[in-house]
Amino acid sequence: MSNYPKESSNSLCTSLFEDVRENILRGKYPAGARITESKICDEFGVSRTPVREAFKQLELEGLISNIPNRGAYVLGFSKQDIQDIYELRKATEIIAIKWSIERITKEEQDALQEAYDLMEFYTLKKDVEKMMQINSRFHEIIYKSTHSRFLEQTLKSYQFYLHKTRKAALQAENFLNQVLSEHKMILDAIYTQDFSAGEKAVLEHISNAQERAEKGLLLLG
Numbered sequence: 001m002s003n004y005p006k007e008s009s010n011s012l013c014t015s016l017f018e019d020v021r022e023n024i025l026r027g028k029y030p031a032g033a034r035i036t037e038s039k040i041c042d043e044f045g046v047s048r049t050p051v052r053e054a055f056k057q058l059e060l061e062g063l064i065s066n067i068p069n070r071g072a073y074v075l076g077f078s079k080q081d082i083q084d085i086y087e088l089r090k091a092t093e094i095i096a097i098k099w100s101i102e103r104i105t106k107e108e109q110d111a112l113q114e115a116y117d118l119m120e121f122y123t124l125k126k127d128v129e130k131m132m133q134i135n136s137r138f139h140e141i142i143y144k145s146t147h148s149r150f151l152e153q154t155l156k157s158y159q160f161y162l163h164k165t166r167k168a169a170l171q172a173e174n175f176l177n178q179v180l181s182e183h184k185m186i187l188d189a190i191y192t193q194d195f196s197a198g199e200k201a202v203l204e205h206i207s208n209a210q211e212r213a214e215k216g217l218l219l220l221g
Helices: 009-025 037-044 048-060 079-103 106-124 128-145 149-164 170-192 195-214
Strands: 064-067 071-074
Touching: 009 037, 009 048, 037 048, 048 064, 079 128, 079 149, 079 170, 079 195, 106 128, 106 170, 128 149, 128 170, 170 195
Parallel strands: none
Antiparallel strands: 064 071
């Protein structure tokens, strides 16, 4: 019996891909481990067809490697991979802040302000979990405001991988004020249409987020 409700073959393949990807990023399938079609079929109660499609997508994303005559092996994410993502994200976020300043609508500005106000509220409450959620929303509004679906998708993928590979720490709430201040600088740059200030704010925020992550703290970036 399948673990999934009845749905189209495309939806099934997508759902299966996302679930297996999640297991890889969470370490359920550790790097170096062999991952077989039959294992995934049994675990998720699906036929081989969606599993094959999911494996193709996982290979495209660099999470598994199919070795001829040996099978598929989990690659996972290394420390170098995470560092590379941060560097790529810095370059891409600079483009995003520029296009956001040029293209953002009044409605998107209002949504961004609302997200920031909520971040401020949850900072006072020292609610790390809620801050994480609103933090992601804040950045997604900026990505959307670039009105570039390609850039938006690229940055969302960076956020996804960093979000899934982060480590939580009890000291995280001590950094909420710093994180809030970083977002305020980004918000101010967008409102004043100051690209130079926006670039500086984005680079400082991502660099600090990377430093927090490397210290084993909760990623808020």
